[in-house]
Amino acid sequence: MNMNLAENINTVRMRIKQAAQRAGRDPRDIKLLAVTKTRSPHMIDAALRNGIQFIAENRVQDAEEKLPLLTEKYREFHFIGHLQSNKIKKLLALAPTLIHSLDKLSTARKLSDHLEQLNRHQDVLIQVNTSGETSKFGVEPQKALDLINDIDRLPNLTVMGLMTIGILSADRKMIRSCFQLLRGMFRELQDQGLSHGKMQWLSMGMTSDFEIAIEEGANIIRIGSAIFGPINYD
Numbered sequence: 001m002n003m004n005l006a007e008n009i010n011t012v013r014m015r016i017k018q019a020a021q022r023a024g025r026d027p028r029d030i031k032l033l034a035v036t037k038t039r040s041p042h043m044i045d046a047a048l049r050n051g052i053q054f055i056a057e058n059r060v061q062d063a064e065e066k067l068p069l070l071t072e073k074y075r076e077f078h079f080i081g082h083l084q085s086n087k088i089k090k091l092l093a094l095a096p097t098l099i100h101s102l103d104k105l106s107t108a109r110k111l112s113d114h115l116e117q118l119n120r121h122q123d124v125l126i127q128v129n130t131s132g133e134t135s136k137f138g139v140e141p142q143k144a145l146d147l148i149n150d151i152d153r154l155p156n157l158t159v160m161g162l163m164t165i166g167i168l169s170a171d172r173k174m175i176r177s178c179f180q181l182l183r184g185m186f187r188e189l190q191d192q193g194l195s196h197g198k199m200q201w202l203s204m205g206m207t208s209d210f211e212i213a214i215e216e217g218a219n220i221i222r223i224g225s226a227i228f229g230p231i232n233y234d
């Protein structure tokens with residue numbers, strides 16, 4: 001198992017490098033997040049021993065159960081799932097480096113209020129629904145600019161970029177256009193400037209599409225299955 005994991009991680013790093021080279025980019029500018037959802041603390045520890053530094057979960061409760069059980073150190077924990085307002089306190093107790101998935105002003109307000117009580121401050125990304133799939137979370141692209149400016153004005157949050165999940169499709173062109181849409185918004189916001197935050201992180205690309213995402217400018221990719229193997233739902 002550990003051999004496999006080491007090999008998987010090496011393969012992912014090699015593919016990142018190749019995609020970056022194709023795009024004329026420095027692979028060191030791309031942060032690899034290991035998505036640890038459904039994986040045991042034992043498996044996560046093995047990944048951390050094999051060079052993974054950044055880990056991500058999409059459910060607060062799972063993160064809350066597993067993070068204290070890890071024996072290896074991680075550098076950053078990122079939250080990438082839908083954030084329910086009743087989970088905010090628990091999430092903040094886990095000290096996420098970045099929350100990727102804000103898509104509603106009401107949740108953002110509650111988050112900022114909780115942070116104020118703790119005298120803390122939090123970097124966040126805004127999740128955009130670039131695929132039009134109704135099953136996906138994320139703000140609609142036409143509404144994103146207003147939402148971003150509103151969230152940017154909240155005192156204890158700093159908007160640091162954008163996140164999306166590419167369309168679930170075998171059509172690579174459709175996937176690419178999701179990422180192009182997000183990159184266009186990212187650049188527009190970089191030019192426009194925010195009053196508070198700044199556009200630093202473009203979080204896009206998973207196991208099936210991270211190379212396209214890198215070609216389109218992603219600087220955070222979120223990889224689960226390519227590192228840990230297919231998810232086993234028994």
Ligand SMILES: *Cc1c(COP(=O)(O)O)cnc(C)c1O
Binds near residue numbers: 208225
């Ligand atoms: C599960 C998940 C990933 C990783 O998916 P893989 O296809 O296993 O790489 C990335 N981002 C989010 C938001 C996820 O929920």
